[in-house]
Amino acid sequence: MTDYETVSADVDDEEEIPEDHPRYQDLLTRHRIERGVEKGITHLQGMHAEGRGSAFDYLLGEETIPSADEAERAAAAHLLLAERPVLSINGNVAALVPGEMVELADAVDADLEVNLFNRTPERIEAIADHLREHGAEEVKGLEADARIPNLDHQRAKVDADGIYAADVVVVPLEDGDRAEALEEMGKTEIVIDLNPLSRSPRVAEVPIVDNIIRAVPNVTAHARELADADEAELRAIVDSFDRENALRTAEERIRSGEL
Ligand code: PTJ
Numbered sequence: 617m618t619d620y621e622t623v624s625a626d627v628d629d630e631e632e633i634p635e636d637h638p639r640y641q642d643l644l645t646r647h648r649i650e651r652g653v654e655k656g657i658t659h660l661q662g663m664h665a666e667g668r669g670s671a672f673d674y675l676l677g678e679e680t681i682p683s684a685d686e687a688e689r690a691a692a693a694h695l696l697l698a699e700r701p702v703l704s705i706n707g708n709v710a711a712l713v714p715g716e717m718v719e720l721a722d723a724v725d726a727d728l729e730v731n732l733f734n735r736t737p738e739r740i741e742a743i744a745d746h747l748r749e750h751g752a753e754e755v756k757g758l759e760a761d762a763r764i765p766n767l768d769h770q771r772a773k774v775d776a777d778g779i780y781a782a783d784v785v786v787v788p789l790e791d792g793d794r795a796e797a798l799e800e801m802g803k804t805e806i807v808i809d810l811n812p813l814s815r816s817p818r819v820a821e822v823p824i825v826d827n828i829i830r831a832v833p834n835v836t837a838h839a840r841e842l843a844d845a846d847e848a849e850l851r852a853i854v855d856s857f858d859r860e861n862a863l864r865t866a867e868e869r870i871r872s873g874e875l
Contacts, residue, residue, distance in 0.1 A: 641678055641829060642670055645712060652711025656742045659734045662708045665789060672810035673827050675870040680834060683865040684826040690857035691786070691806045691822045692724070692838035693850040698784035698804070701726035702756070706733065708789045709828065710743045714750040716832040721752070723839040726786075729778040730757035733790065735770035767797040787816060788828050795819050808832070812866040823859055825866035 633643045649666045652658030680688070695701045703717055703726050710717075710730075721728050730743045744755040760773035762780035771794040774780045779798075787795055788808035795816035798805055807820035808831050817823030824831050842850065 658707040658711045669810045683862045687824045687862045688834045689838045693853040695724035700782045701784040702782040703786045704731045713832045718751045720836045723836045812863045
Protein backbone atom coordinates (compact mmCIF):
# COMPACT_ATOMS: atom_id res chain seq x y z
CA MET A 617 0.00 0.00 0.00
CA THR A 618 1.27 3.44 -0.82
CA ASP A 619 1.91 5.71 2.12
CA TYR A 620 0.52 8.91 0.68
CA GLU A 621 1.82 10.88 3.65
CA THR A 622 5.26 10.43 2.10
CA VAL A 623 4.33 12.26 -1.13
CA SER A 624 5.97 15.62 -0.72
CA ALA A 625 4.06 18.70 -1.79
CA ASP A 626 7.22 19.74 -3.62
CA VAL A 627 8.35 16.83 -5.79
CA ASP A 628 11.28 17.36 -8.17
CA ASP A 629 9.83 15.26 -10.93
CA GLU A 630 6.22 14.43 -11.75
CA GLU A 631 7.17 10.75 -11.95
CA GLU A 632 7.41 10.88 -8.15
CA ILE A 633 3.63 11.45 -7.86
CA PRO A 634 1.98 8.00 -7.58
CA GLU A 635 -0.68 7.57 -10.27
CA ASP A 636 -3.01 5.82 -7.84
CA HIS A 637 -2.95 8.75 -5.43
CA PRO A 638 -6.58 9.89 -4.88
CA ARG A 639 -5.59 13.49 -5.76
CA TYR A 640 -3.18 12.48 -8.55
CA GLN A 641 -4.49 14.85 -11.22
CA ASP A 642 -4.57 17.79 -8.84
CA LEU A 643 -1.02 17.14 -7.63
CA LEU A 644 0.20 16.73 -11.20
CA THR A 645 -1.50 19.94 -12.29
CA ARG A 646 -0.06 21.93 -9.40
CA HIS A 647 3.39 20.52 -10.07
CA ARG A 648 3.27 21.43 -13.78
CA ILE A 649 2.08 24.98 -13.03
CA GLU A 650 4.87 25.47 -10.47
CA ARG A 651 7.46 24.25 -12.97
CA GLY A 652 5.90 26.53 -15.58
CA VAL A 653 6.37 29.54 -13.31
CA GLU A 654 9.97 28.53 -12.58
CA LYS A 655 10.73 28.20 -16.29
CA GLY A 656 9.26 31.60 -17.11
CA ILE A 657 6.41 30.02 -19.10
CA THR A 658 3.51 30.56 -16.72
CA HIS A 659 2.67 33.94 -15.19
CA LEU A 660 2.23 34.10 -11.42
CA GLN A 661 -1.43 34.93 -12.09
CA GLY A 662 -1.64 31.51 -13.70
CA MET A 663 -1.45 29.99 -10.22
CA HIS A 664 -4.62 31.82 -9.22
CA ALA A 665 -6.30 30.64 -12.41
CA GLU A 666 -5.26 27.08 -11.61
CA GLY A 667 -6.65 27.39 -8.07
CA ARG A 668 -10.02 28.48 -9.44
CA GLY A 669 -10.04 25.64 -11.95
CA SER A 670 -9.07 23.11 -9.30
CA ALA A 671 -12.05 24.10 -7.10
CA PHE A 672 -14.51 23.64 -9.97
CA ASP A 673 -12.89 20.33 -10.91
CA TYR A 674 -13.28 19.08 -7.33
CA LEU A 675 -17.01 19.85 -7.49
CA LEU A 676 -17.32 18.14 -10.86
CA GLY A 677 -15.86 15.00 -9.32
CA GLU A 678 -12.56 15.37 -11.23
CA GLU A 679 -13.92 13.41 -14.16
CA THR A 680 -15.07 14.04 -17.72
CA ILE A 681 -18.84 14.16 -17.39
CA PRO A 682 -20.86 12.75 -20.35
CA SER A 683 -21.88 16.21 -21.62
CA ALA A 684 -18.20 17.24 -21.68
CA ASP A 685 -17.36 14.11 -23.67
CA GLU A 686 -20.06 15.10 -26.18
CA ALA A 687 -18.54 18.59 -26.37
CA GLU A 688 -15.10 17.07 -26.95
CA ARG A 689 -16.49 14.98 -29.81
CA ALA A 690 -18.20 18.03 -31.32
CA ALA A 691 -14.92 19.95 -30.95
CA ALA A 692 -13.10 17.21 -32.85
CA ALA A 693 -15.71 17.33 -35.64
CA HIS A 694 -15.45 21.14 -35.89
CA LEU A 695 -11.67 20.96 -36.07
CA LEU A 696 -11.75 18.29 -38.78
CA LEU A 697 -14.23 20.35 -40.82
CA ALA A 698 -12.25 23.58 -40.40
CA GLU A 699 -10.17 25.08 -43.17
CA ARG A 700 -7.84 27.06 -40.90
CA PRO A 701 -8.03 25.76 -37.34
CA VAL A 702 -5.76 27.32 -34.69
CA LEU A 703 -5.06 26.22 -31.11
CA SER A 704 -4.34 29.20 -28.85
CA ILE A 705 -1.68 28.70 -26.17
CA ASN A 706 -1.20 30.74 -23.00
CA GLY A 707 1.17 30.20 -20.09
CA ASN A 708 -1.08 27.75 -18.25
CA VAL A 709 -1.83 25.70 -21.35
CA ALA A 710 1.87 25.48 -22.24
CA ALA A 711 2.75 24.27 -18.74
CA LEU A 712 -0.11 21.77 -18.43
CA VAL A 713 -0.48 20.13 -21.84
CA PRO A 714 2.37 21.05 -24.22
CA GLY A 715 2.79 17.63 -25.85
CA GLU A 716 -0.95 17.00 -25.85
CA MET A 717 -1.59 20.27 -27.75
CA VAL A 718 1.08 19.32 -30.31
CA GLU A 719 -0.61 15.92 -30.75
CA LEU A 720 -4.02 17.52 -31.22
CA ALA A 721 -2.59 19.98 -33.75
CA ASP A 722 -1.14 17.02 -35.68
CA ALA A 723 -4.39 15.04 -35.52
CA VAL A 724 -6.54 17.85 -36.97
CA ASP A 725 -3.88 19.69 -38.99
CA ALA A 726 -4.12 22.88 -36.92
CA ASP A 727 -1.63 25.64 -36.17
CA LEU A 728 -0.38 26.40 -32.67
CA GLU A 729 -0.30 30.09 -31.75
CA VAL A 730 1.03 31.65 -28.55
CA ASN A 731 -1.31 34.37 -27.28
CA LEU A 732 -0.70 35.96 -23.89
CA PHE A 733 -2.45 38.34 -21.56
CA ASN A 734 0.85 39.21 -19.84
CA ARG A 735 2.83 39.36 -23.06
CA THR A 736 6.62 39.78 -22.96
CA PRO A 737 9.15 38.74 -25.63
CA GLU A 738 10.85 36.48 -23.04
CA ARG A 739 7.65 34.58 -22.22
CA ILE A 740 6.68 34.25 -25.88
CA GLU A 741 10.11 32.78 -26.69
CA ALA A 742 10.11 30.48 -23.64
CA ILE A 743 6.68 29.09 -24.56
CA ALA A 744 7.58 28.63 -28.22
CA ASP A 745 10.78 26.79 -27.19
CA HIS A 746 8.83 24.63 -24.74
CA LEU A 747 6.35 23.66 -27.47
CA ARG A 748 9.21 22.87 -29.86
CA GLU A 749 10.79 20.67 -27.15
CA HIS A 750 7.48 18.80 -27.13
CA GLY A 751 7.52 18.23 -30.88
CA ALA A 752 6.01 21.37 -32.41
CA GLU A 753 7.50 22.18 -35.80
CA GLU A 754 5.96 25.59 -36.28
CA VAL A 755 4.75 27.96 -33.59
CA LYS A 756 2.82 31.11 -34.48
CA GLY A 757 2.22 34.23 -32.41
CA LEU A 758 5.79 35.55 -32.46
CA GLU A 759 5.20 38.01 -35.29
CA ALA A 760 1.89 39.35 -34.06
CA ASP A 761 1.38 41.39 -37.22
CA ALA A 762 -2.41 41.72 -36.89
CA ARG A 763 -4.86 42.92 -34.23
CA ILE A 764 -8.21 41.56 -33.05
CA PRO A 765 -10.57 44.55 -33.42
CA ASN A 766 -12.20 46.12 -30.35
CA LEU A 767 -9.73 44.71 -27.86
CA ASP A 768 -7.31 47.06 -26.14
CA HIS A 769 -4.90 44.70 -24.40
CA GLN A 770 -2.06 42.38 -25.28
CA ARG A 771 -4.31 39.46 -26.22
CA ALA A 772 -5.34 41.46 -29.29
CA LYS A 773 -1.91 40.77 -30.83
CA VAL A 774 -2.21 37.85 -33.26
CA ASP A 775 -0.60 36.55 -36.44
CA ALA A 776 -2.25 37.64 -39.69
CA ASP A 777 -1.95 34.09 -41.05
CA GLY A 778 -2.84 32.53 -37.68
CA ILE A 779 -5.69 33.42 -35.33
CA TYR A 780 -6.61 36.47 -37.41
CA ALA A 781 -7.38 34.32 -40.46
CA ALA A 782 -8.63 31.23 -38.60
CA ASP A 783 -12.16 29.91 -39.00
CA VAL A 784 -12.09 27.71 -35.87
CA VAL A 785 -10.10 28.67 -32.74
CA VAL A 786 -9.55 26.62 -29.59
CA VAL A 787 -9.46 29.04 -26.64
CA PRO A 788 -8.46 27.34 -23.39
CA LEU A 789 -8.28 28.74 -19.87
CA GLU A 790 -9.05 32.39 -20.20
CA ASP A 791 -11.95 34.39 -18.96
CA GLY A 792 -12.28 37.54 -20.86
CA ASP A 793 -13.20 39.79 -23.63
CA ARG A 794 -11.02 38.12 -26.27
CA ALA A 795 -13.54 35.30 -26.57
CA GLU A 796 -16.27 37.88 -27.19
CA ALA A 797 -14.10 39.79 -29.68
CA LEU A 798 -13.28 36.58 -31.58
CA GLU A 799 -16.96 35.74 -31.72
CA GLU A 800 -17.65 39.20 -33.17
CA MET A 801 -15.06 38.40 -35.85
CA GLY A 802 -17.23 35.42 -36.81
CA LYS A 803 -14.87 32.70 -35.57
CA THR A 804 -16.17 29.39 -34.35
CA GLU A 805 -14.81 29.07 -30.82
CA ILE A 806 -14.11 25.95 -28.82
CA VAL A 807 -13.50 26.99 -25.21
CA ILE A 808 -12.03 24.74 -22.52
CA ASP A 809 -12.88 26.10 -19.06
CA LEU A 810 -13.89 24.39 -15.84
CA ASN A 811 -16.13 27.31 -14.90
CA PRO A 812 -19.40 27.08 -16.88
CA LEU A 813 -20.34 30.60 -15.71
CA SER A 814 -17.23 32.18 -17.14
CA ARG A 815 -17.73 34.53 -20.11
CA SER A 816 -15.61 32.49 -22.53
CA PRO A 817 -17.60 29.23 -22.46
CA ARG A 818 -20.81 31.27 -22.57
CA VAL A 819 -19.93 32.75 -25.97
CA ALA A 820 -18.41 29.54 -27.34
CA GLU A 821 -20.04 27.43 -30.01
CA VAL A 822 -18.54 24.47 -28.15
CA PRO A 823 -18.01 24.99 -24.40
CA ILE A 824 -15.95 22.18 -22.92
CA VAL A 825 -16.38 22.17 -19.14
CA ASP A 826 -13.57 19.80 -18.23
CA ASN A 827 -10.00 19.89 -16.97
CA ILE A 828 -7.69 20.64 -19.90
CA ILE A 829 -5.53 17.71 -18.77
CA ARG A 830 -8.40 15.33 -19.61
CA ALA A 831 -10.06 17.37 -22.35
CA VAL A 832 -7.26 17.73 -24.88
CA PRO A 833 -6.28 14.02 -25.11
CA ASN A 834 -9.98 13.16 -25.40
CA VAL A 835 -10.55 15.63 -28.28
CA THR A 836 -7.52 14.05 -29.99
CA ALA A 837 -8.89 10.54 -29.43
CA HIS A 838 -12.24 11.58 -30.96
CA ALA A 839 -10.46 13.23 -33.89
CA ARG A 840 -8.47 10.06 -34.59
CA GLU A 841 -11.60 7.96 -34.39
CA LEU A 842 -13.38 10.34 -36.80
CA ALA A 843 -10.42 10.65 -39.18
CA ASP A 844 -12.21 8.69 -41.94
CA ALA A 845 -15.66 10.17 -41.35
CA ASP A 846 -17.17 11.98 -44.30
CA GLU A 847 -18.34 15.58 -44.20
CA ALA A 848 -22.00 14.63 -43.69
CA GLU A 849 -21.16 12.59 -40.60
CA LEU A 850 -19.01 15.37 -39.13
CA ARG A 851 -21.75 17.94 -39.83
CA ALA A 852 -24.32 15.74 -38.13
CA ILE A 853 -22.15 15.61 -34.98
CA VAL A 854 -21.69 19.39 -35.02
CA ASP A 855 -25.40 20.06 -35.63
CA SER A 856 -26.65 17.70 -32.93
CA PHE A 857 -24.41 19.21 -30.23
CA ASP A 858 -26.43 21.20 -27.69
CA ARG A 859 -24.25 23.93 -26.15
CA GLU A 860 -26.93 25.11 -23.71
CA ASN A 861 -27.32 21.60 -22.38
CA ALA A 862 -23.53 21.26 -21.94
CA LEU A 863 -23.39 24.46 -19.88
CA ARG A 864 -26.52 23.67 -17.87
CA THR A 865 -25.51 20.08 -17.09
CA ALA A 866 -22.07 21.13 -15.85
CA GLU A 867 -23.51 23.91 -13.70
CA GLU A 868 -26.09 21.53 -12.19
CA ARG A 869 -23.39 19.00 -11.40
CA ILE A 870 -21.27 21.66 -9.68
CA ARG A 871 -24.19 23.13 -7.74
CA SER A 872 -25.66 19.78 -6.65
CA GLY A 873 -22.40 18.84 -4.96
CA GLU A 874 -23.23 15.14 -5.44
CA LEU A 875 -19.77 13.68 -5.60
O1 PTJ B 1 -0.37 33.23 -19.70
P1 PTJ B 1 -1.12 34.52 -19.77
O2 PTJ B 1 -0.23 35.71 -19.59
O3 PTJ B 1 -1.95 34.66 -21.01
O4 PTJ B 1 -2.15 34.57 -18.53
C1 PTJ B 1 -3.14 33.65 -18.46
C2 PTJ B 1 -4.04 33.83 -17.21
C3 PTJ B 1 -4.10 32.53 -16.46
C4 PTJ B 1 -3.47 34.87 -16.30
C5 PTJ B 1 -5.39 34.26 -17.69
O5 PTJ B 1 -5.83 33.41 -18.70
C6 PTJ B 1 -6.40 34.36 -16.58
O6 PTJ B 1 -6.34 35.19 -15.69
O7 PTJ B 1 -7.37 33.47 -16.64
P2 PTJ B 1 -8.62 33.48 -15.66
O8 PTJ B 1 -9.40 34.72 -15.85
O9 PTJ B 1 -8.21 33.10 -14.29
O10 PTJ B 1 -9.46 32.31 -16.28
C7 PTJ B 1 -8.95 31.03 -16.33
C8 PTJ B 1 -10.14 30.07 -16.39
O11 PTJ B 1 -9.62 28.79 -16.63
C9 PTJ B 1 -10.95 30.02 -15.08
O12 PTJ B 1 -12.33 30.09 -15.40
C10 PTJ B 1 -10.59 28.65 -14.49
O13 PTJ B 1 -11.69 28.07 -13.84
C11 PTJ B 1 -10.22 27.88 -15.72
N1 PTJ B 1 -9.20 26.84 -15.47
C12 PTJ B 1 -8.12 26.91 -14.68
N2 PTJ B 1 -7.41 25.78 -14.73
C13 PTJ B 1 -8.06 24.95 -15.59
C14 PTJ B 1 -9.21 25.63 -16.07
N3 PTJ B 1 -10.05 25.08 -16.96
C15 PTJ B 1 -9.76 23.83 -17.41
N4 PTJ B 1 -8.68 23.12 -16.99
C16 PTJ B 1 -7.80 23.63 -16.06
N5 PTJ B 1 -6.75 22.91 -15.65
